[in-house]
Every structure is written in C-alpha cells, then in structure tokens.
Amino acid sequence: MHRDQAADPAPRRSDATRAAILTAARERFAADGYDRATIRAIARDADIDPSMVMRYYGNKEGLFAAATEADLRLPDLAAVPRDEVGRRLARHFLDRWEQDDVMTATLRVGVTNSAGTARMQGIFRDQLGPVVAAVCPDPAEAPARAALVASQVLGMALARYVLRFPPAAGMPREEVIAWLGPTLQRYLTGDRPYSASSDTS
Amino acid sequence: MHRDQAADPAPRRSDATRAAILTAARERFAADGYDRATIRAIARDADIDPSMVMRYYGNKEGLFAAATEADLRLPDLAAVPRDEVGRRLARHFLDRWEQDDVMTATLRVGVTNSAGTARMQGIFRDQLGPVVAAVCPDPAEAPARAALVASQVLGMALARYVLRFPPAAGMPREEVIAWLGPTLQRYLTGDRPYSASSDTS
DNA sequence: TACCGTTGCCAACAAGCGTTGACCAACAAC
DNA sequence: GTTGTTGGTCAACGCTTGTTGGCAACGGTA
Numbered sequence: 001m002h003r004d005q006a007a008d009p010a011p012r013r014s015d016a017t018r019a020a021i022l023t024a025a026r027e028r029f030a031a032d033g034y035d036r037a038t039i040r041a042i043a044r045d046a047d048i049d050p051s052m053v054m055r056y057y058g059n060k061e062g063l064f065a066a067a068t069e070a071d072l073r074l075p076d077l078a079a080v081p082r083d084e085v086g087r088r089l090a091r092h093f094l095d096r097w098e099q100d101d102v103m104t105a106t107l108r109v110g111v112t113n114s115a116g117t118a119r120m121q122g123i124f125r126d127q128l129g130p131v132v133a134a135v136c137p138d139p140a141e142a143p144a145r146a147a148l149v150a151s152q153v154l155g156m157a158l159a160r161y162v163l164r165f166p167p168a169a170g171m172p173r174e175e176v177i178a179w180l181g182p183t184l185q186r187y188l189t190g191d192r193p194y195s196a197s198s199d200t201s
Numbered sequence: 202m203h204r205d206q207a208a209d210p211a212p213r214r215s216d217a218t219r220a221a222i223l224t225a226a227r228e229r230f231a232a233d234g235y236d237r238a239t240i241r242a243i244a245r246d247a248d249i250d251p252s253m254v255m256r257y258y259g260n261k262e263g264l265f266a267a268a269t270e271a272d273l274r275l276p277d278l279a280a281v282p283r284d285e286v287g288r289r290l291a292r293h294f295l296d297r298w299e300q301d302d303v304m305t306a307t308l309r310v311g312v313t314n315s316a317g318t319a320r321m322q323g324i325f326r327d328q329l330g331p332v333v334a335a336v337c338p339d340p341a342e343a344p345a346r347a348a349l350v351a352s353q354v355l356g357m358a359l360a361r362y363v364l365r366f367p368p369a370a371g372m373p374r375e376e377v378i379a380w381l382g383p384t385l386q387r388y389l390t391g392d393r394p395y396s397a398s399s400d401t402s
Numbered sequence: 403t404a405c406c407g408t409t410g411c412c413a414a415c416a417a418g419c420g421t422t423g424a425c426c427a428a429c430a431a432c
Numbered sequence: 433g434t435t436g437t438t439g440g441t442c443a444a445c446g447c448t449t450g451t452t453g454g455c456a457a458c459g460g461t462a
Contacts, residue, residue, distance in 0.1 A: 013429085014439060033313040035236035039420065049441055054421060111312045111363055112234040120364050147360055147368035148380055154364075155356015159348055162312055163321050163355075167348035178394035179349055183384050193379035214459085215409060240450065250411050255451060 018056055020046040025067040029105035034064065034113040061115055068106045068119060072096060072127045077135045085135050086185025090177045093153045097161060104161050107154065124150045135188055148187040156180060219257055221247040226268040230306035235265065235314040262316055269307045269320060273297060273328045278336045286336050287386025291378045294354045298362060305362050308355065325351045336389055349388040353381060 012018075024045035028037035039060055043050040057063040075092060077085045097103045106123070109116035125143075128150060133142035156176065159168035213219075225246035229238035240261055244251040258264040276293055278286045298304045307324070310317035326344075329351060334343035357377065360369040 012438085017439080033234075033236070035234075035419095036313065038418080040418085050420085051422080051442085052440065055439090060420065108312055111309055111359070112237065117364055121366060124366065143368040144372060144376075147366050147372070150366060151356040151360040151369060152353055152384070153356070154359055155352040155354070158312070158355055158359060159352040163318055165322060165325065165348050165351060167344040168352060171345060171348070175345075175394075179388070182387070182394070183353070186383070187380070193376075193383070213408085218409080239448080241448085251450085252412085252452080253410065256409085261450065 014056070017046070017048055017052065021048065021053055021056065021063070022067050025063055026101040026105050029064065029067060029109055030101040032108075033111070034109045034116060039063070064109060064113070064115065065119075068102055068109065068116075070102050070106045070119070070123050072123065074127055074131045077131055082135070082189065083185070085188055086183070087177060087181035089149070089184050089188070090153075090180040093157075094173055094176060097157055103157065107157060108162060132188060137189065141192065145187055149184055152180060152183050152187065215257070218247070218249055218253065222249065222254055222257065222264070223268050226264055227302040227306050230265065230268060230310055231302035233309075234312075235310045235317060240264070265310060265314070265316065266320075269303055269310065269317075271303050271307045271320070271324050273324065275328055275332045278332055283336070283390065284386070286389055287384070288378060288382035290350070290385050290389070291354075291381040294358075295374055295377060298358055304358065308358060309363060333389060338390065342393065346388055350385055353384050353388070357381060 021042065024042045025037070028042050028045065031037070032041075039053050040050050042063075043053055053063055057066055073092075073096060075088065077088065080088050106116065106120060110120035111117075124146065128146045129142060132146040132149060133139045136142055136145050156168065159165045160171075160176075161169075222243065225243045226238070229243050229246065232238075233242075240254050241251050243264075244254055254264055258267055274293075274297060276289065278289065281289050307317065307321060311321035312318075325347065329347045330343060333347040333350060334340050337343055337346050357369065360366045361372075361377075362370075
C-alpha cells in the first residue's frame with residue numbers, strides 16, 4: 001500500500017490555509033447561520049481570497065460539509081453504572097458543546113438549511129441511536145428514546161448557546177447537569193409511560 | 202375619545218391584503234427562516250406586488266415583527282391540580298405549536314436573526330416566567346425553572362417540527378405528553394437537585 | 403362633476419451574493 | 433535552466449435581494 005493512498009493523505013503546502021478556512025467557517029456558521037455566513041466574510045476572517053474557498057471546497061455546501069463533520073464523541077455507556085448514564089450523558093454533551101464551534105454551527109445551520117437538517121438527523125441517528133440502544137431496556141424503543149434525549153439536549157443547547165436565555169446561559173455547569181441528568185436517565189432507562197389516548201387530564 | 206383613536210382602529214379597504222401578507226409571511230418564515238423567506242416570495246404567495254409589503258410594514262424587519270406577535274396563550278396553572286401542571290403544560294405547548302405557524306416561524310427566525318432572538322427571549326421571559334413563578338416553590342427560582350421548561354419545550358419543537366427527526370415527528374401526541382409531562386413537572390415543582398461542584402460522577 | 407387620499411402595479415436602483423477564469427509567484431523535477 | 437505543478441490574487445460575470453419613486457385606477461365627499 002502506497003503511503004500517499006492510505007489513511008494519511010499526503011501533506012500539502014496549503015494545509016495551513018485549508019485549516020484557517022475551516023476554523024473561520026465554523027465560527028461564522030456558528031455565529032450567523034448558513035445564509036449570513038458569506039464566503040466573502042469567511043475568507044476575510046481567514047485572510048485569503050474568496051476564490052480559494054471555492055478551489056479547496058468546491059462550493060458553499062462543500063465548505064459547510066467539511067466544516068461540520070460533527071462527531072459527538074459519545075462515551076461507551078455500557079461501561080458506566082446503569083443509574084448514572086443520565087448524568088454522564090448530560091455532562092458529556094455540555095462538554096462537547098463548549099469544546100468547539102462545530103456543534104453550534106451544525107445546530108444553527110440545521111435550522112435554516114435543508115442539507116443541514118439532513119446532517120443533523122444523520123448525526124443523532126447514527127451516533128446517538130446505537131449508544132441508546134445499548135442501555136435501554138427494549139432495543140425496539142431505542143429510536144424513540146434517542147429522540148427524547150436529543151430533544152432535551154438540543155433544547156438546552158438552543159436556550160444556552162444560541163438563544164442565550166439569561167437564566168440558561170448563566171446557570172452553572174453542575175446545576176445544568178444536576179437538572180438534566182435525571183431527565184435523560186428516565187428517557188434512557190425509565191419505564192415507558194402510560195399514554196392511553198383517552199387520557200384527557 | 203374619537204372612535205378612530207381607540208383600541209379599534211378604523212377598518213381599511215386594504216385589510217384583506219394586509220392579512221394575506223401576514224399569513225403568507227408566517228408560512229414562509231416558518232418554512233424557510235428569515236433570510237430565505239424573501240419579500241418577493243411572500244408577495245407572490247399573497248398575490249400582490251412586493252412594494253405593497255414595504256408600504257404596509259415599512260421593511261422586512263417590520264413585517265417579521267408584525268407576523269410573529271407570538272402569544273403563548275398560557276393557561277392559569279394555579280387552577281390546575283399541583284401534580285398535573287407538568288402534563289397540562291406539555292399538552293398546551295403541543296397544541297399551541299400545531300395551532301398555527303407563528304411559533305415555528307418565531308423559533309426558526311430566532312435562531313438566525315438577532316431581532317428574532319430578542320423576541321424569543323421576551324416571549325419566554327414575559328409570558329412563561331410569571332406562570333412558572335405562580336406554581337414553583339420559591340419565586341426566586343422561577344427564572345431558572347422557566348428556562349429549564351423552555352429548554353425541553355423548545356427542544357421537542359425543534360426535533361418534531363423543524364428538524365423533523367422521524368421518531369420525534371412520528372410519535373403520537375399522547376406519548377409525547379406522557380414523556381414530557383413528568384419532566385416539566387419536576388422542572389416546575391421538583392426539589393432543587395444537589396449540585397455541588399465537587400461532584401465528578 | 404371635480405377632488406383627494408388610498409390601493410395597487412411597474413420599472414428600476416444599489417448592493418451583495420456565489421462563482422468563474424485569467425493571470426502571477428513560488429517551488430520541485432529533470 | 434527549463435518546465436510543470438501548486439498556492440494565491442484580481443477583476444469580473446450573472447443573479448437575487450431589499451428598497452424606492454412614479455403613475456394609473458378606484459372610491460368616497462363636496
């Protein structure tokens with residue numbers, strides 16, 4: 001196997017520029033969403049010409065795809081005590097969101113761009129789905145439980161990092177984890193609640 | 202007091218047109234977000250000329266402000282049995298979201314437009330805040346509890362109506378209520394969880 | 403009838419967008 | 433030293449956007 005073909009692509013002289021473009025793109029997508037994050041603005045941030053973005057990433061959609069290769073980096077929940085998976089997951093998502101701009105960028109674009117929506121769906125289906133299936137009582141319920149987990153995680157991210165509701169944005173990390181942990185725990189391992197359609201309370 | 206000055210503004214011949222513009226604007230904002238919902242497209246939907254939109258609403262921001270005067274129409278939770286406020290609120294938000302396009306439009310724009318973000322903050326602070334304060338144990342905790350409720354409600358709306366995660370979008374109404382009810386109940390009336398910063402589980 | 407505010411359409415503007423292709427400078431290979 | 437490849441700049445294109453001003457028809461009022 002030749003060195004240039006393997007997992008390690010040949011290093012190029014332009015790697016620094018490519019990285020600068022991706023960093024600027026993530027910041028802009030995270031801050032402005034898809035439409036307002038213009039290629040010209042991204043290029044200005046990266047101190048290069050807009051045409052370079054086209055050369056290296058084809059078009060704007062290609063740039064977005066490259067900039068938001070989001071990996072949730074989920075831990076193996078099977079190795080965590082069963083009654084702590086909720087807290088553990090809450091903590092992990094908070095970490096992941098504050099780690100870099102990729103998650104915020106993906107969320108923001110997911111709301112305005114159809115390619116972004118598809119990407120968001122894929123991330124949670126392919127990455128969160130299996131992890132949930134490994135800890136929940138009935139694997140058939142995994143997609144629904146994963147969707148519930150996603151709803152609470154994304155909702156907090158929305159309130160805290162995008163909409164910046166003051167009480168949510170200012171809440172200490174540990175308090176957020178303490179509140180969300182039990183919620184996620186119930187979504188993951190709790191009994192499926194009774195939900196007869198005749199219930200009109 | 203003259204009739205024309207009072208709460209009932211003089212009916213105009215153009216009221217039908219104004220209403221058509223607002224309806225079309227809500228649909229477009231809800232479906233496409235702020236930037237992609239162009240004034241030309243809205244005017245086309247309403248079967249009028251783009252310049253009419255400018256005449257009646259000043260500019261695009263004015264149109265958005267008029268189209269998303271969002272009222273959560275929250276019920277008086279004081280009249281609901283204390284242990285059912287969670288379910289009741291979950292049901293109400295689901296109803297409210299499926300009632301018309303205003304909530305989806307406001308959410309979508311809130312994510313991409315700074316005026317929309319401000320509007321979203323105002324809605325939940327001024328409308329949800331007082332209702333939460335009326336049912337939660339310590340009024341000082343109301344903003345934080347309201348933010349938690351908002352995070353779960355908005356997160357489910359995001360997953361179900363905007364990102365359209367298949368398991369969330371396809372979940373029966375009553376099942377969503379059964380899952381979210383206890384979560385909201387705990388956020389509203391549950392004990393403030395222990396959250397010492399030394400906790401590293 | 404003549405008048406005037408309202409309603410509506412049309413054509414155009416300046417600005418900004420994504421995108422393209424020509425062109426130059428630096429480097430590597432032979 | 434010549435040649436081909438790569439990294440980068442510049443100016444322009446076609447298009448869409450929000451926005452504007454002029455102008456024709458309508459509808460009450462005097």
